Every structure is written in C-alpha cells, then in structure tokens.
Amino acid sequence: MLGLIAGIPYWAQSLLRVLGGIVAVLLPAGTIVYVFLFKMMSFMQSRLGPMEAGPFGSLQLFAEVGKWLQKEDLYPERADKFIFKMAPLIVLSSTFLLVAVVPFGPDAWFTNFEAGVFYALAVSSVSVLGILIAGWASANKYSLLGGLRGAGQLIAYELPMVLAVIGVVIQADTMNLQQIVVAQNAGSIFGWDGLGNPYILTQFIGFIIFMIAVQAELTQTPFDMPIAESELVSGYMTEYSGFRFLIFFISEFATAGVFALIASILFLGGWGVPFSWFGWTSIDSIDNWMNVVGPLIMFTKMMLLVFVIMWVRFSYPRFREDQLQRFAWKVLIPLSLVNIMATSVLKVAF
Amino acid sequence: MTMLGDRQQLAYIASQAADARVNVELETEGMTLNIGPQHPATHGTLRIIARLDGEQVVWAEPSCGYMHRGYEKLTEVRTFPQVTALVNRIDWLGSFANEVPFILAAEQLMGIEAPPRAQWIRTILFELSRIANVSLVLGDLGVQLGAITPVFFAFRDREYVLNLIEGATGGRFHPNFDRIGGLKDDLPAGFIDETRAVMRKMRKFCDEIEGLLFGNEIFEARTRGIGVIPRDVALQYGLSGANLRGSGVDWDLRRDQKLPMAWDKVDWKVWTHPDGDSYARCWIRLQEVRESTLIVEKLLDSLPSGPVMAKVPRIIKVPEGEAWVSTENPLGEMGYYVVSKGELGPFRVKIRSASFNNISIVPWLLKGVYVPDIITILASLYFILGDIDR
Numbered sequence: 001m002l003g004l005i006a007g008i009p010y011w012a013q014s015l016l017r018v019l020g021g022i023v024a025v026l027l028p029a030g031t032i033v034y035v036f037l038f039k040m041m042s043f044m045q046s047r048l049g050p051m052e053a054g055p056f057g058s059l060q061l062f063a064e065v066g067k068w069l070q071k072e073d074l075y076p077e078r079a080d081k082f083i084f085k086m087a088p089l090i091v092l093s094s095t096f097l098l099v100a101v102v103p104f105g106p107d108a109w110f111t112n113f114e115a116g117v118f119y120a121l122a123v124s125s126v127s128v129l130g131i132l133i134a135g136w137a138s139a140n141k142y143s144l145l146g147g148l149r150g151a152g153q154l155i156a157y158e159l160p161m162v163l164a165v166i167g168v169v170i171q172a173d174t175m176n177l178q179q180i181v182v183a184q185n186a187g188s189i190f191g192w193d194g195l196g197n198p199y200i201l202t203q204f205i206g207f208i209i210f211m212i213a214v215q216a217e218l219t220q221t222p223f224d225m226p227i228a229e230s231e232l233v234s235g236y237m238t239e240y241s242g243f244r245f246l247i248f249f250i251s252e253f254a255t256a257g258v259f260a261l262i263a264s265i266l267f268l269g270g271w272g273v274p275f276s277w278f279g280w281t282s283i284d285s286i287d288n289w290m291n292v293v294g295p296l297i298m299f300t301k302m303m304l305l306v307f308v309i310m311w312v313r314f315s316y317p318r319f320r321e322d323q324l325q326r327f328a329w330k331v332l333i334p335l336s337l338v339n340i341m342a343t344s345v346l347k348v349a350f
Numbered sequence: 351m352t353m354l355g356d357r358q359q360l361a362y363i364a365s366q367a368a369d370a371r372v373n374v375e376l377e378t379e380g381m382t383l384n385i386g387p388q389h390p391a392t393h394g395t396l397r398i399i400a401r402l403d404g405e406q407v408v409w410a411e412p413s414c415g416y417m418h419r420g421y422e423k424l425t426e427v428r429t430f431p432q433v434t435a436l437v438n439r440i441d442w443l444g445s446f447a448n449e450v451p452f453i454l455a456a457e458q459l460m461g462i463e464a465p466p467r468a469q470w471i472r473t474i475l476f477e478l479s480r481i482a483n484v485s486l487v488l489g490d491l492g493v494q495l496g497a498i499t500p501v502f503f504a505f506r507d508r509e510y511v512l513n514l515i516e517g518a519t520g521g522r523f524h525p526n527f528d529r530i531g532g533l534k535d536d537l538p539a540g541f542i543d544e545t546r547a548v549m550r551k552m553r554k555f556c557d558e559i560e561g562l563l564f565g566n567e568i569f570e571a572r573t574r575g576i577g578v579i580p581r582d583v584a585l586q587y588g589l590s591g592a593n594l595r596g597s598g599v600d601w602d603l604r605r606d607q608k609l610p611m612a613w614d615k616v617d618w619k620v621w622t623h624p625d626g627d628s629y630a631r632c633w634i635r636l637q638e639v640r641e642s643t644l645i646v647e648k649l650l651d652s653l654p655s656g657p658v659m660a661k662v663p664r665i666i667k668v669p670e671g672e673a674w675v676s677t678e679n680p681l682g683e684m685g686y687y688v689v690s691k692g693e694l695g696p697f698r699v700k701i702r703s704a705s706f707n708n709i710s711i712v713p714w715l716l717k718g719v720y721v722p723d724i725i726t727i728l729a730s731l732y733f734i735l736g737d738i739d740r
Contacts, residue, residue, distance in 0.1 A: 045502035141383050145405070145721065221496045222568050228496065231725045233390060317568050318496030320722045321405060 017110050029299060030250075033257055034061045036303065037310055044314050068249075071242035076139050079239065084137035088240065088247035090130030095251045097123040098258045103178045105271050105294030106286045116177035117169055120262055121162050124217065127255070128154040131219075131226060134248075135236040146235020149321055150226030153216060156328040157223075161213035163336035167206040167343040168199050168266045177265050182283050185272035196274035200267040205339045207267045209332055214259045215309060216324070218252070222316040223324060260305035264298060268305075271298040361713060365401070365409035380408055385724065387416045393490075394735030396709070400716065400724065407724065410716035412709050417739040425699040430456050430666050433696065435526045437686075440703060441737040442523060444483035444680040446475045446515065449528040452699075454609060455675040455688040456530050459668045463610045468532040468658040473612040474545075474649050475518060475527070476677075477642045481552055482511040483680035484639050487732050488559045491632055494729035495572055500562050507555040510548045517541060530666055532659035542650050549643040556640050564633065573629035577715055577727035580626055587711040590704050591682025592638060593731055596631035598624040603678035611677075616648040628730035635732070667694060681705050681737055701740055705733035 008016075035050065035058050042049025050057025075084055101116040103109040113119070128151055135147015169175055172183040187197030200207050216223035226235045237248050264270055271294030280286050319327065386397035395416035401409040421440065425433050437452055438445035450472060457463060464472065489504020512522045517538055519525035527534050563569050579589070584597035594601055602620040604613040621637040623630035670692040676685025682704025689698040708731055715731075716724055 045499050046506050047502060141381060221498075224496060225722065228722070231722050314497075314499050315562070316497055317492060317563070317566060317572060318722075319568055320572060320720060322720070323571055 031061050033306060041314055068246035069243050074241045076239050078139040080137040083133045087130045087134035088244045091127045092247050092251040094123055094126035095255045095258055101177055102261050103181060104298055105291040106283055107291050112178050115175050117165055117175040125158050131236050138239040140239050142232045143236050143238045146226045146232045150236060153324060156325055157213045157216035160209050160328060160332035160336050163340060164206040164209040165266060167203045167339050170343050170347055171199060181265055181270035181272050184269040186275045193276040196269055198269040209336050210263060215312060218256050220309060220313040222318045224318050225321050256306055256309055257302060260302040263305050264301035268301050368408050396735055405721045407716050407719050410713055412712045414738050417735050421740045422699055422701055425696055429694040430530060430668055434528055438524045438526060439736060440740055441681055441734050443486055443734060444479035445523055446479040446525045447679045450476055451675045451677045451684060452686045453528045453530055455673040455686045456668055458673045458675060459671050459690055462531055462660050464532045465657050465660055466654045467656045469610055470612045470649055470653050471533055471537060474646055477646045478511055478515055480680040481639055481642050482508050484635050488636060491729050492563055494725050500559055503558055507551060510551055514545055514548055531662035536658050545650060546647060549647050552643050553640060556636055572726055575627050576723050577628045578626050588707045592634040593631055593708050595622045596634045597626035598622055603683055612649055616645060618645050628726050631730040679704055682708055703737045703740060705737035709733050709738060
C-alpha cells in the first residue's frame with residue numbers, strides 16, 4: 001500500500017489521502033456515530049429513537065440530510081447576506097481543518113507536521129468567528145445575544161483547554177500528534193510496559209479539564225448558553241434553515257467527534273496498541289496492518305469519548321453565563337496551571 | 351399615560367429613571383427584547399416585553415390576551431350542565447379540577463349536595479388531575495434549564511395517570527364528568543387496584559426527578575436565591591398555590607375551607623418552604639405530587655358505597671342568587687362567582703384563575719435578573735396560558 005502511494009507526486013498523495021479519508025473514514029464513521037448517539041439518547045430518555053429509515057433507523061442521517069436539503073434557503077430581510085451565508089461554512093471548515101492533523105495509523109494520516117497540537121488548538125477557535133458573525137448577521141436580537149455569549153464562552157474555555165494540553169506536551173516532549181501517540185504506546189509505567197503509558201493515568205486532571213473545556217467548546221449542555229433552546233431559541237442558529245442549518249447541525253456533531261479524536265490521541269494513546277505486545281520499538285518497526293486496525297481502535301476510543309460527552313449533555317441542566325465564566329476563570333484555569341507546574345516538576349525530577 | 355394606574359405609573363417612572371441612570375453611567379442604550387408570544391419558554395402565547403441592559407433585565411412586563419377565548423361571556427349562552435365542557439379547557443392539563451368549583455357553586459345555589467361516594471370520587475379525580483398537571487411541569491423544569499431528559503420521563507409517567515382519568519371518565523384531557531348533584535358514572539371495575547399501582551409509580555417518578563434535577567448542583571445554582579418572593583410581597587400580589595406556599599405562607603384551600611369534598615376526611619400535610627426562591631417553588635410542587643398520591647391512596651381506602659348522583663330535576667334551573675366557590679387547583683386558587691337569575695343558564699360568571707394572578711408579579715420579580723433567569727423564574731412560577739387568558 002505504501003509503495004503504491006510513494007510513486008506519485010506529493011499533491012496527488014495528499015488528495016488521495018483526503019478523498020480516501022472522507023469516503024472510507026468520515027462518511028461511515030459519521031453514519032455510525034450519528035445512529036449510535038441518537039439510539040443512545042433515545043434509550044436514556046425511554047424512547048425508541050429513529051426506527052423508520054433503514055434497519056433500526058440506521059439510515060436516519062441520510063433521511064435528515066435529504067429533508068434539510070429540500071427546504072427553501074431562507075434568510076432574514078435585514079440580514080447581512082454575504083456573511084450570513086458564510087458563517088456556517090466557517091464553522092464547518094474549522095471542523096475539517098481539525099481533522100487534517102489527526103493521525104489514524106502509522107501511515108494513515110493527512111498531514112504530519114511538528115506543531116500539530118498547536119495547529120489543532122488554533123483552528124478549533126476559528127469556529128468562534130463563525131458563531132459571532134452568524135449571531136451578528138442574522139439581524140435578530142436572540143441571535144445577537146447567542147453570538148456574544150458564544151464568543152465570550154469559547155474564548156474563556158480556550159484557555160483551560162490549551163493549558164490542559166500543555167501538560168501532555170511537556171510529558172511527551174513533542175507537539176507532533178503522531179509522536180505523542182508513539183510516546184504513549186512505547187512508554188512504560190515505572191518500567192512496566194504492558195499498557196504503555198497512556199497519559200490519562202498521569203495527566204488525569206488534565207484529561208478532566210480538557211473534557212470539560214471540550215464540552216464548552218462544543219456548546220453542549222451544561223455549557224450550551226449560546227444555543228439555549230429554551231431561552232434564546234437556538235441562539236445564533238435561530239434564523240438559519242434548510243441546508244445552512246444542516247451545516248451547523250453536521251458541524252456540531254462532527255466537531256464532537258473530532259474533539260473526541262484529539263482527546264483520544266492526547267490522553268488515551270490514539271490509534272496505537274502498547275508496542276510491547278508485538279515487540280515493536282519505534283514507529284518504523286510497526287507492522288503495516290496497523291494502518292487498518294489503527295483507525296478502528298481510534299474509532300472505538302472516539303465513540304467512548306463521544307458517548308461521555310453526550311451522556312453529560314443529556315443529563316445536565318445548563319449553567320448561567322456568569323456562573324460559566326466564574327467556573328472557567330476561578331476553577332479550571334488555576335487548576336490547570338497547578339497541573340502544569342506539577343507536571344514540569346515531576347518531569348525534571350524523574 | 352392617562353390610562354395607567356398609580357402603581358403602574360410609578361413603576362414606569364422608576365424604570366425610566368433606572369434606564370437613564372444606566373445610560374449615564376455606561377453610556378449604553380438598552381435593548382427591548384420581546385419574549386414571546388411564540389417563544390418556547392412561555393408554554394403558549396404569553397408575551398413578555400423586557401428591556402435589557404446587556405443581559406440584565408431593567409424592566410419587564412407580561413402582555414397577555416393572545417389566546418383569549420371569552421369563556422366568561424360564552425357561559426352566558428350555555429345552560430348550567432353545558433358550562434363544564436367549556437371551563438375544563440381553562441387549565442388544560444388539570445381539566446377535571448376546573449369543573450369542580452363551578453359545579454360546587456351551582457350546587458350551593460340550588461341547595462343540594464352530592465352523595466358521599468360522589469364527593470370521594472370527585473376528590474380522587476381532582477387529585478389525579480393535579481398529579482397529571484404538576485408531574486408534567488416537574489419534567490418541564492428540566493427543559494427550561496436545558497436538561498432535555500426529565501420531560502420524557504414526565505410524559506411517560508403522566509400517561510398512566512391520564513389512562514386512569516380516561517378509564518374513569520372517558521376523556522383523557524377534557525373529562526366533562528362532573529354533574530350538578532354528583533357524577534356522570536361510578537368508577538369502572540378494577541380502577542382501585544390500578545390506581546394504587548399507578549400511585550406507586552408516580553412516587554417512583556418523583557424520586558427519579560428529585561435525583562435527576564433537585565439533587566443536581568447546577569440546578570441548585572440556577573434556582574437557589576433566584577427570583578425570591580418575600581412573604582409580604584407574595585400576599586400583596588395575590589399569589590396562590592405552590593407559589594404562595596413556597597414563600598412560607600401556610601395556606602391551602604383544600605384544608606382551610608369547608609366544602610362538600612373529601613379532603614378533610616383524610617390526614618395529609620400542607621408543605622411550605624421558607625425561602626421563597628425558584629427552588630422552593632419547584633420543591634413544593636414535587637412534594638405536592640407525592641402528597642397527592644398519598645391522598646388518593648387514603649381516599650381509596652375509605653371510599654364509601656352508595657349512589658353517585660343526588661336527586662336533581664331533569665331540567666336544571668338554578669334559583670336566583672349569587673355564589674362564590676374557589677378550590678385549590680393545581681396552579682393555585684381557582685374560583686367562580688356565579689350569578690343566576692333563575693334561568694337555564696348563568697347570568698354572569700366571573701372566573702378567578704390562578705395563573706393570571708401568579709404572573710402579575712412578573713414585572714416586580716424580573717427587575718434586575720439575567721435573561722437566563724427569566725426562564726427559570728417563569729418555569730418556577732408555573733402558569734398555563736389557558737389559565738391566564740381564559
């Protein structure tokens with residue numbers, strides 16, 4: 001498989017990787033995750049969930065996409081039409097840009113560059129722009145409130161997220177996501193390498209802070225004030241309908257998936273299995289079949305984390321805006337700073 | 351401004367002054383936000399006009415009437431037995447409870463009283479409709495606060511109670527079962543055992559909701575100390591029901607007045623809470639559902655035998671006179687002032703519904719709160735649009 005790709009120019013390689021990734025990974029993964037989530041949510045709420053489209057509602061995603069695509073493309077009369085139309089695309093592009101650095105296997109990656117963590121955190125905050133201009137351009141008071149809340153919240157939670165990741169970066173000595181995966185799976189806990197060294201064990205506080213920040217970044221309950229169905233009537237999404245709403249909708253679920261992927265790389269060992277199981281020593285000695293098994297492992301971990309995200313979402317009520325900010329600045333940020341200090345001290349000590 | 355009363359005028363001037371102060375201090379311009387009439391948090395078509403400074407409410411006023419159906423006027427062209435079909439659409443979640451005070455008022459005018467068994471069954475159905483009504487709002491609290499799961503539990507378990515009401519009366523939402531002098535029918539076979547089972551289920555539902563919402567830190571942070579109504583203010587604004595008891599006033603018409611109903615035949619407790627905040631109001635409702643299930647069980651234990659209908663003429667003509675009867679409905683005090691001229695139908699009926707008075711406190715209560723708290727406060731005040739607009 002490698003020999004096949006190696007012979008063609010770099011741009012074609014990238015294109016092949018992207019197309020292959022979308023068709024082979026994202027589409028089926030999206031369908032499965034979607035059905036899984038909806039079924040899970042329904043069972044938690046003593047409902048049946050999607051039943052009609054396909055066996056056990058497995059084609060529900062296609063049914064909904066079809067429905068949204070048929071709808072009229074409406075926009076408010078006084079909306080700033082150009083940026084109104086642009087906003088969902090910005091939010092969605094932020095999601096897809098995130099996938100670009102996610103490694104799915106030893107060779108199954110789109111791009112592999114040194115500042116991967118930095119890039120991921122940077123592009124994830126592009127969605128703030130989309131939310132803010134969606135709120136502004138809708139010419140709707142509810143949307144404006146939602147957009148402003150969204151901007152305040154996403155900026156506040158960007159910080160604990162970055163600070164939580166710094167602990168991992170210190171421990172792994174690298175910002176390359178691929179090497180963070182390798183460092184976890186090739187590592188050992190006090191000389192015992194049966195499990196590698198997934199950072200969820202050593203960076204548990206970081207993991208919790210990261211997941212809370214992710215929940216806020218995704219604007220999922222308990223941090224969903226920008227959307228706030230019952231107060232702001234979907235906030236910045238109020239005026240969107242048809243396929244523009246669809247794009248927001250997809251990016252909401254897709255971003256949940258992508259953040260779960262990044263969390264699984266940073267804390268759960270990503271695509272890898274502990275190298276000691278098969279006697280591998282470095283990334284070059286890994287067998288080729290990991291390019292197929294790796295994505296599946298990663299997918300499982302992602303499902304697990306998405307399940308946790310959604311579980312919290314469906315069982316908690318939401319904070320108020322000021323309580324949310326207080327929580328970020330007074331609890332999460334000091335805690336993550338302490339975590340960084342402890343990590344660096346221990347890193348130097350050992 | 352000439353049409354406004356003194357109190358309203360003062361409130362208006364005060365709000366203008368507050369606006370001016372805010373504008374001088376921060377040089378910001380307030381934003382007027384129309385919450386409703388099509389807003390999901392208003393359970394229908396209540397419109398709340400709120401002037402905001404940032405996310406803080408400077409001034410708010412409920413504007414109702416979007417669903418006015420003119421029931422008071424409509425009753426004047428109906429005969430007495432026909433009125434129940436109208437009035438049980440006022441508070442559509444606890445319909446049977448709407449019929450009772452009107453029928454009691456008519457009976458009072460005619461000088462008759464329903465036989466004991468009918469009184470017992472009336473009370474049981476009254477409490478069942480209270481359970482059906484309030485258990486739904488317990489789930490709805492979650493939705494208003496962003497947790498979407500509790501409402502599904504509420505709809506699931508309320509269904510059992512509605513099935514009971516349907517079994518006894520034939521109508522799930524609008525029983526239209528109460529008659530002057532008694533009830534249309536006796537209870538169906540198997541109703542008693544079924545009711546006992548459902549009451550156990552409802553108590554389990556209350557435990558579930560208590561664990562899911564009332565024990566949740568975020569729920570407490572969102573409701574404790576929010577929308578505090580002191581005892582005096584609650585009395586001044588004429589609040590009733592759980593909103594009043596949540597402010598520490600021990601007042602329950604079921605206990606405090608003598609009516610030909612069966613509440614005084616069994617022991618039960620009136621719950622009050624000293625805090626007066628949103629949490630207190632919600633908590634009172636939770637306790638009341640529990641208490642109602644116990645009342646129903648105790649009434650079933652002591653259900654007397656006998657007829658369910660007193661001797662009344664085939665064509666009902668209510669003698670000339672005026673009567674006022676009010677009962678403790680799921681939403682609060684609901685009463686009918688019935689004026690009869692000795693004809694087939696009432697000459698005039700004045701309906702005092704609980705929600706209309708309960709939301710009259712909204713302008714006072716919403717001043718200074720944040721936008722998200724508007725929703726919690728409205729949810730904890732718990733109104734039903736039909737009950738406001740009639």
